[in-house]
Amino acid sequence: SQKKNGLGIALVGLGGYAGGQLAPALQQTKNCYLAGIVTGTPAKEKIWSDKYNIPQKNIYNYETFDKIADNPDIDIVYVVLPVAMHKEYTIRAAKAGKHVICEKPMAVSSADCQEMIDACKNAGKMLSIGYRLHFEPYNMEMMRLGQQKVFGKIQKLDAKNGFVYGGDPNAWRLKKALAGGGGLMDMGVYCIQGVRYTTGEEPLTVKAREEKLRPELFKEVDETVYWEMKFPSGAIARCKSSYNANDNNLRADAENGWFELSEAYRYGGMAGATSKGKMDFPQINQQAAQMDDFANCIVQKKPTIVPGEMGLQDIKIVEAIYRSIASGKEENV
Ligand code: NDP
Numbered sequence: 001s002q003k004k005n006g007l008g009i010a011l012v013g014l015g016g017y018a019g020g021q022l023a024p025a026l027q028q029t030k031n032c033y034l035a036g037i038v039t040g041t042p043a044k045e046k047i048w049s050d051k052y053n054i055p056q057k058n059i060y061n062y063e064t065f066d067k068i069a070d071n072p073d074i075d076i077v078y079v080v081l082p083v084a085m086h087k088e089y090t091i092r093a094a095k096a097g098k099h100v101i102c103e104k105p106m107a108v109s110s111a112d113c114q115e116m117i118d119a120c121k122n123a124g125k126m127l128s129i130g131y132r133l134h135f136e137p138y139n140m141e142m143m144r145l146g147q148q149k150v151f152g153k154i155q156k157l158d159a160k161n162g163f164v165y166g167g168d169p170n171a172w173r174l175k176k177a178l179a180g181g182g183g184l185m186d187m188g189v190y191c192i193q194g195v196r197y198t199t200g201e202e203p204l205t206v207k208a209r210e211e212k213l214r215p216e217l218f219k220e221v222d223e224t225v226y227w228e229m230k231f232p233s234g235a236i237a238r239c240k241s242s243y244n245a246n247d248n249n250l251r252a253d254a255e256n257g258w259f260e261l262s263e264a265y266r267y268g269g270m271a272g273a274t275s276k277g278k279m280d281f282p283q284i285n286q287q288a289a290q291m292d293d294f295a296n297c298i299v300q301k302k303p304t305i306v307p308g309e310m311g312l313q314d315i316k317i318v319e320a321i322y323r324s325i326a327s328g329k330e331e332n333v
Contacts, residue, residue, distance in 0.1 A: 005030065006031040006032040007031065007076055007295045008058075008073045009033065009036075010035060011038070012089050013079070017080055025285050030292055035074055035075075036059065036074050037049075037054055039061060040062050042061075065096075074098060076099045077099070077101075078101040078130075079093065082173075083103075083107065083185065084108050084178045091119040099298055100120060101294055102130065103129070104131060106308065106315055107180070107315060110312055110315045110316045110319055127307060128307060131306040132289070133194075133286065135284075135286055135290045137284065138270040139194075141259075142259060142261060145198075145274065149254070150259075151259065151274070153254060154199055155234070155235060155253055156237075156253040157194075157198060157235060157236070157250075159191035159237060159249065161242075161247055162183055162241055162243065162244070162246065162247045165217065165243040174219070175220055181222055183221075183244075184318060188225060188321075189318065190264070190265040191237075191239040194264060196314075202231075203229035203230060204332065205229070206227050206229050206330070207228045210325045211225075213244055224240065225241050227240075227324070229317075248266060257274060261279075267287075293305075320333045
């Protein structure tokens, strides 16, 4: 077989994101490569092994998955499954002695997130969440401008992320048991992340409300959620997540100016400006940068900047938002 460089990654769950983004990104990575696959769909085995030159011994299904413990080709397991399955496969991967990247949102509850963190810690393995935007230059500029108070103290933030859902009405994203929630879990975590890394602060309270215009489609999960978050510095963030509106925005208004990404969370085509002018940074492959950084952290034995604890905090905030929708009151995070 072909000689490959860096740590071996096995993708678990060969759906849209694994096939459309992660596998192509793994053709560009320098510190890691696509070494194996785990799939419940036999037909995908041949398609993927032909396309990416994956040897039969590195192909697993959900029943044989634990045997990955005996496979030295696999260093990292990347969990790209429906959200409710993240916990089980992260824990099984850690028990098999592998480092783990788990996709966002981390899990369906903060209790599950904590179990995942504990399992990886007990196994002496690193856990990272697929927060690709921490490696993306436009979003990194928002972190710099906000955290270093380049335009002074931030007073107000706006973050919106959503799309008009037109997919399969039976997809896992619309099932509470598999998705944990709707637009808030899937799209809203980017807004929560955005305001957290722009301020460098943790929200104290949230106040939220839900809107449902297509109840026949969103029977089990939230469609559109509006929420406000208050930060210790006094900054207030107004956010919106939706499966029924096209939004993609992250903005901060500070004492001496503003800064904004108008394509904030996408895989490419990022765009932004400040009150001083247009931002101009390179467009990079975010997933390749994210996975290369994690592989480098493992080799260098240094912590990842996007650990399980960061995913846990986002789910704690999501839970506070759902509590606020239910109570109609402001809730502590
Ligand atoms: P898909 O539905 O496209 O793929 C999920 C895959 O999981 C399926 O193809 C299947 O793979 C496997 N699977 C196993 N059991 C089930 C089940 N009961 N129902 C459905 N699928 C099952 O989802 P996505 O790829 O869009 O999302 C996967 C994860 O990645 C989610 O956590 C999502 O939030 C995250 N994601 C992250 C993005 C980012 O930008 N960071 C972007 C998009 C998604 P197989 O046939 O191989 O078993």
